Amino acid sequence: MVKKVLKNLTLVCSVLLTVVLVCQIWFSSSFLPGGYDFLISGFKRHVIDPIVSLFNPGVANDFSQNFKTLYRPEKIVVNVFSQRGVFADGQEGFQEAYNTSNDIMGKLLSGELTVKSRETVDMDTYASLLKGKSLYVDYGKNCDYSLFSFNACGQAQTGFSEELSVVRDYVISLHDTIMNDVSIYVKDQKSGNVYRYIVELDKNSLDGKITELINLSPENSFLSYAFELNFHKEKADTVSKILFEPMVLMELNSTKLPAVSGRKLEDFDDNIDDEMMNTILRDFSINTRTMWRYTDLTDARVFVENDATLTLYPNGLLEYVAEDGGPGLDISKGEGGDDIYDAMNHAVDFVTTICGHLPENYFSHLRLQTDMVENTDSQGVYRICFDYLVDGVPVRHKTGDGYAHTIEIEIDNGRLKSYRQYLKFYEKSGEPEISCMAMMNAADLLVDALYKEGEPLWIQRIHLCYVENEAGTLVPQWNATINNQEHIIQE
Amino acid sequence: MNWGRAKTILIVMFLVTDVFLLFVLMQTKFSASKIPEKTIRETVQFLGKKQIQVQPDQISKKRIKSENIFMVNFFKEPESAAKKILGEDVITVLQNPADYEYQFESPRGKLHLHDQGFSYVSSKEAVPYNIDSLPGAEAATSFITDALQGLGFDKATVSIVNLYEQDGFYHLTAVPVCGGVNIYGINMHIVADSEGIVTLEGHWFIAGEEAKGEEETLLDITTVLTELALKHTGEPMVISEIGTAYYASDDFLGSLEITAVPIYVIKDEAGGVHLFDARVGSAIE
Incomplete structure (x- = not known):
């Protein structure tokens, strides 16, 4: 009996030993000097990543889903005659309003809805819709039609590609007629034409949805558009020093925003450890074996390769800069591409990769913030920015010479020339709310600073943002766009 | 069927296989840790053609682990x-x-x-x-x-x-x-x-306290000597000493922390000292 057990044990041990030795030979770097990185990375990409993404729905592996997460409207305004419900990105009810409007837009662009008629209308008609029952969807930035369409219906080219080039906002309006149809108005920012598409749609269902949404937002009921207050055109009897785009929503009372604080990765994870840093370095194709590494006098960790420098500053800023005249990092995976669609595809994929290493749901707080249009001055060169949002309010970062976005990417024909990202999280601190200056007071400050006799300031856009100063404190401030230039207004 | 006998045969087969695998493993590891004799011989011949004289015993056969020093x-x-x-x-x-x-x-x-x-x-x-x-x-x-x-x-x-x-x-x-x-x-x-x-x-x-080791070994000295020979165009050279050291780039000396990287130091009889980055083989001026 004992002999039998011993024999069995010996057999099992010798089989195990064989397995161990074979593994040792296979996975020994000396057996395959090139290493097994290709096997490991393939296994990670095709097996591990899909499983991880199941548990981290904020970060997906394909462009379409990630782009949809990052490209969202700034606000959706539900208009029921004089009553207004404003849903800023991130607020309760926003997602519902967005799903409703995006679903209709998607069906229009994909051809699922029958277009009964199409015509062009003037701007006054476009603006007057906001006095009726309608949904006004404002992205706050221009977007190339191919991307806009891709986001709405998953197709970059549709039957509307001929007439629509650049889209910033649109209106879905209910008619007063008994017909069961709805009008969708889209303004092409390039030509200035406003197109009206009458489509057949279940009007009662949309009406019910609009009523449901307006009831969710009692606080914003009395906001007015600039055109309703005649702030959009010069008056005959007085000198106008400041004018607003007709669709700017005027916040006439002073408002309050929750206090917000930021924390670096180190604050909850002890440190950006070497393993995470090495992962990030690999994403930037910096060879950890051959790079130079030092900590400069400001305590910034600097990693230098032949053609690029990656720096992690003590304030959480991660900065990659390709050497002047150097090729830069190919983030197009060899595909190149010089149009905005390709550039956005590469930028979103790259940001997704970097954010995939960060804990918590960092990625879902991000939103694309810059215009996404072809660069006609320098084809193939794009600067793409993302903001971190806290309850729909973007965070900006005070730097020596301006206000940086949370992520800023510069791409030149599929190659990364620079990348800046603040590796920080922001959340409500629980401290008392902070009073913000009234919008008109901010406008007065702009006039004091910028007005020149006979040249009224034309405000294209104005909204609140949090500004993180160099000491790391976040203060709400108004951010106005005049002549495509941002001005952050300090009290 | 006699299971007892079958097991005995299997045990013997597996043990023989294990011995064979162990031998292969040891052989692989041993050969990976050394520069082949033939490579050294050919390098010496190549250097000779380029007017650089070096003795085979001056070239260490051992492959060295790549380590940086913080x-x-x-x-x-x-x-x-x-x-x-x-x-x-x-x-x-x-x-x-x-x-x-x-x-x-x-x-x-x-x-x-x-x-x-x-x-x-x-x-x-x-x-x-x-x-x-x-x-x-x-x-x-x-x-x-x-x-x-x-x-x-x-x-x-x-x-x-x-x-x-x-x-x-x-x-x-x-x-x-x-x-x-x-x-x-x-x-x-x-x-x-x-x-x-x-x-x-x-x-x-x-x-510093932290001195992180890397999995890889340094570039073989034979590769670096070949690089030296390819760049050498001057007078005949007699190599007196080949060793390893560390190097910190003077570009980064105004820093709180830096990484010193492994280098090969090749000295010649005329007093010349040639430094090469042992990770990539490039000459350090």
Whole structure:
């Protein structure tokens, strides 16, 4: 009996030993000097990543889903005659309003809805819709039609590609007629034409949805558009020093925003450890074996390769800069591409990769913030920015010479020339709310600073943002766009 | 079927297989850790054709593990370093952390730290050596390293190179040492008199606690020698010594921490020293 057990044990041990030795030979770097990185990375990409993404729905592996997460409207305004419900990105009810409007837009662009008629209308008609029952969807930035369409219906080219080039906002309006149809108005920012598409749609269902949404937002009921207050055109009897785009929503009372604080990765994870840093370095194709590494006098960790420098500053800023005249990092995976669609595809994929290493749901707080249009001055060169949002309010970062976005990417024909990202999280601190200056007071400050006799300031856009100063404190401030230039207004 | 006999046969087969696999594994590991004899022979022949003479036994067959050394600036904490050099009764004359500039004074001397390095000047009056009673190089080196120890530098981490005498003063260069190996690129210039150190100037880093090893080995020395031969166009060269050391780029010396990387040091009989980055094989100017 004992002999039998011993024999069995010996057999099992010798089989195990064989397995161990074979593994040792296979996975020994000396057996395959090139290493097994290709096997490991393939296994990670095709097996591990899909499983991880199941548990981290904020970060997906394909462009379409990630782009949809990052490209969202700034606000959706539900208009029921004089009553207004404003849903800023991130607020309760926003997602519902967005799903409703995006679903209709998607069906229009994909051809699922029958277009009964199409015509062009003037701007006054476009603006007057906001006095009726309608949904006004404002992205706050221009977007190339191919991307806009891709986001709405998953197709970059549709039957509307001929007439629509650049889209910033649109209106879905209910008619007063008994017909069961709805009008969708889209303004092409390039030509200035406003197109009206009458489509057949279940009007009662949309009406019910609009009523449901307006009831969710009692606080914003009395906001007015600039055109309703005649702030959009010069008056005959007085000198106008400041004018607003007709669709700017005027916040006439002073408002309050929750206090917000930021924390670096180190604050909850002890440190950006070497393993995470090495992962990030690999994403930037910096060879950890051959790079130079030092900590400069400001305590910034600097990693230098032949053609690029990656720096992690003590304030959480991660900065990659390709050497002047150097090729830069190919983030197009060899595909190149010089149009905005390709550039956005590469930028979103790259940001997704970097954010995939960060804990918590960092990625879902991000939103694309810059215009996404072809660069006609320098084809193939794009600067793409993302903001971190806290309850729909973007965070900006005070730097020596301006206000940086949370992520800023510069791409030149599929190659990364620079990348800046603040590796920080922001959340409500629980401290008392902070009073913000009234919008008109901010406008007065702009006039004091910028007005020149006979040249009224034309405000294209104005909204609140949090500004993180160099000491790391976040203060709400108004951010106005005049002549495509941002001005952050300090009290 | 006789299961007992079948098991015995299987055990024997597996044991034979195990012995064979063990042999393959050992053989693979052994051959991976050594540069093949044939490669060395061919490299020597190639160098010969390029007018570079080297003996096969000067070329180490062993493949060396690639390791970087993290070096910490001796003056990372300026006040603490100033106390070491100038003593406890040090006074801060200038403190500008934003631009990293500090000046300290004490009865012992003055210390100036800035982003380009540091300088120390002793406050005592210089007493040059009598030319007739100069100590030998070894005694002078020992005397000066003891004096450095007195100023807070660990003499075990200091290597003295390039010592010479001028007008009764010894001038020399000190470089850091880690594990008995010099670290090129970092140095301080020292002037000493018969009573101790008169001035110090340059940069100084000490090996940090963390010294991270890499999985890879260094580039084979044969590859580096080939690189040397390809670039060599001048007079015939006779290689006298081939060794390894570490190197910190002087581009990054104005830093709090730097990484010293492994290098190959090839010396020739004419006094030339050729440094090569042992990770990628590029020459270091």
